[in-house]
Amino acid sequence: MNTAPGTVPHELIAAATSIREKAYAPYSHFKVGAAMFCDDGHIYSGCNVENAAYPEGICAEGGAISAMVAAGGRRIIEAVVCGAAEPCPPCGGCRQKLREFAAPETKVHMVDPAGKILLTRTLAELLPDSFGPDNLGVSVGTPR
Numbered sequence: 001m002n003t004a005p006g007t008v009p010h011e012l013i014a015a016a017t018s019i020r021e022k023a024y025a026p027y028s029h030f031k032v033g034a035a036m037f038c039d040d041g042h043i044y045s046g047c048n049v050e051n052a053a054y055p056e057g058i059c060a061e062g063g064a065i066s067a068m069v070a071a072g073g074r075r076i077i078e079a080v081v082c083g084a085a086e087p088c089p090p091c092g093g094c095r096q097k098l099r100e101f102a103a104p105e106t107k108v109h110m111v112d113p114a115g116k117i118l119l120t121r122t123l124a125e126l127l128p129d130s131f132g133p134d135n136l137g138v139s140v141g142t143p144r
């Protein structure tokens, strides 16, 4: 996979745009796909899965992170979120989930359904002064 600095791997964007189509969003009609490039060299992806009991719905990013962890992955190198025509920024809860497995400088790209990059932010920009494992004196995840 192309991981040259300054370029977003095409496969990572394609993983987010394609899984977005699998989203189950009959209530919001807002489909989201997310893909995580893990330091194990694999891409893990997820889509939002809503529920009639609204708060039980899960975000695309959470699904992707769960898939990564279930496969043994622990470190996110780069992430892509695919929503609609406007940038789809991760919700607050997903920012915290990303923070567990990504470094402050990790980039989160927001793309449209065609794969066009609309906005790129680092995790630190999305979640400054974050709370993490180190605040609990626990040494796991991505060192910082």
Ligand SMILES: O=c1ccn([C@H]2C[C@H](O)[C@@H](CO)O2)c(=O)[nH]1
Pocket (backbone or CB within 6 Å): 025, 028, 030, 031, 032, 047, 048, 049, 050, 057, 058, 059, 060, 061, 081, 088, 089, 090, 091, 094
């Ligand atoms: O970054 C985001 C933002 C929203 N959603 C989902 C949650 C809900 O199913 C729908 C509308 O909020 O979009 C995500 O999956 N990821």
Ligand SMILES: [Zn+2]
Pocket (backbone or CB within 6 Å): 059, 060, 061, 062, 090, 091, 092, 093, 094, 095
């Ligand atoms: Zn979320």
